[in-house]
Amino acid sequence: MPVLQEPLDDASYAALDWVSLVGEEGDGSAPWGLASKFFQxxxxLEGEGLPLQSQAMQVLGGAISMHLRHPSHAPFGPVFQSREGRSMSMEDLGEHDVALLARAAQDAPSPWLRARFSDLAVTADGSTPPDWRLGRLAVDAYLEYIASVFGTEHAIGGLDELQRSLVxxxxYAKKDHALWDRYWAVILDEIxxxxxxNWPGLVFRLxxxxxxxxxxxxxxxxxxxxxxxxxxEAESPQEAARWHAQAHRLNQRLGKRQEATASIMAQGEAMARAAELAAEHQPMLGPMHMTEAISLLRKAKANPSRIQELRDRLATYERASLDHYGQISAKTDVSDWVKWIDEQLSAPDFFSxxxxxxYRAGQWLNVEEIEERVRLNFAKHPLSSLFTATHVNSEGMVVSQRPPLDLNDPTSVRLYAISDASQTDIPMRSSIMVSRAADxxxxxxxxxxxxxxxxxxxxxxxxxxxxxxLARGLFSGFIDDWLAASVYLIPAIEPFVRAQLKRSGTHTTGMNEDGTQHEKTLGELLDMPEAERFFGKNLVFELQVLLTEPEGFNLRNSYCHGLMSDRELQNAGIMSLWWTLWRMVLFPWHDHPSVLVAPNSTQVAPDGTGASAAGIK
Incomplete structure (x- = not known):
């Protein structure tokens, strides 16, 4: 909602004397401190019975306080937000507010203020055609401000203004080649x-x-x-790799293919040296750096003998890194949960x-609940998801890397949900519910x-x-032979899923380039929209966590490629897969009278899992 409800006349504007409040803070170094002066x-003025002048001061102070976030469609946002509200944003400015800022831009005593007021006025107004003189005033003022901070200890403070000014x-001055040259002269002097x-953050953005x-x-x-x-390269090879990456991008922009390839090669060799240093002082980082080095050198088509040499070294680093992993354990009282499970299993015969x-002792993973838990955990512990997480197998080999969590990216949230489910939900279900129920x-x-x-x-x-x-695998779970259960059930799940999709009329084959057909893999089948429509998103998520995702148990891929030892096959994932397959096989009887919950029975397990029969979905 606009602040000024009527225009500010000349006498009222002159009486504001706002320029006297600016002082040395008008250089943009402490915008909130300066804005506070205007708010006071x-x-x-409001206490003195001058509401119009008070509103004008709020507009100017609010404009100073805004956070420059650079996107061209809405470059200025509130500096803070809370449950009670937020500070002023560009969307709050009305016609009279914009007119005041345009006038104040002409009188601003510093280039930062002049750029801020004129940019806000011309951007928030949105008039067509735009005010060319006001826009040019903003461009000139931005350049003057940037030139004053570049080359100083406060150079990084002008980066956002530079990016905004180039827009x-x-x-407003696209054809003014002299002005373009002045801008780039300032930029090239700062490099x-x-x-x-040693400010790579500034250099790389330039x-x-x-x-x-x-x-x-x-x-x-x-x-x-x-x-x-x-x-x-000698003292900080990992940092050198970052600079080589920038050189690669610049060479690509200039069309220098050989030089761009050489930059990738240099980046890969730098990461190989970083891996060597990490292996001595931070063994857990060695495999990660070496994996990246090998990937870069393969991209640069390095000599195969060099690649093989680094792969051999990677295997050594992986084995050494295992000695540095520790375990964290905690005790949980699950006696109430066990008692509840026993109550649900009480029946007159085996089939019941x-x-x-x-259908009463547990339910499939709820993807929406787990994703919401990921968001809540991030809100409580933001630092836990701000860094790349590495997933290694029992030999120390890096099998996946999970980038920092991006709450605006559904794929990123789902990746963290898969990891959370495999580390929390599945182990709890298997070690308590499945183990107790089978026994x-x-x-x-x-x-x-x-x-x-x-x-x-x-x-x-x-x-x-x-x-x-299926019968042999399911029977093996009852006699606590989880090794046999894994051997029978893991390979059986792919034809099981394929058969259900074919029954629903789904095509489960893909076309090769030579015109021949191939059956899709389990991962491809579960990614099909038809799979979610038939099985439901929760069962698809469960199967992905258990069978196909590197951040999950990845049972299908790891077992079928011979990457799991006998000991590794006996895990929480196979126990949950056993229970999940029982739930799928028994779906035709999910509404059997034995499953229906009595009116006075408890319907929620102590761990929070629902017990209602939801069927295949």
């Missing part, structure tokens, strides 16, 4: 200063602007970047108890293999030709 003056420069100060806007600037910057990379295990049912009813096979054969869900395999 606004309260004083305005393209709009050696930032390199000398490189981004050069790559996007000025080929000649790239030619001037490239030799300086390469020289800095070479200077860092089996149905209750599948209780076998001890109480002692089902034979033939009884299990009869149930599997009776289920219309069971794929043709898979009865024996």
């Amino acid at each position: 003056q606004a309260r004083r 305005l420069l393209w709009v 050696p200063h930032s390199i000398e100060k 490189c981004d602007e050069a790559i996007s806007r000025n080929r000649h600037a790239c030619e001037a910057i490239l030799p300086q970047i390469e020289a800095k990379a070479l200077a860092l 108890a089996l149905l209750r295990m599948a 209780t049912l076998y001890t109480t009813y002692q089902p034979s293999f033939h009884a299990i096979k009869e149930i599997v054969e009776a289920s219309p869900i069971t794929p043709v030709g898979q009865t024996e395999t």
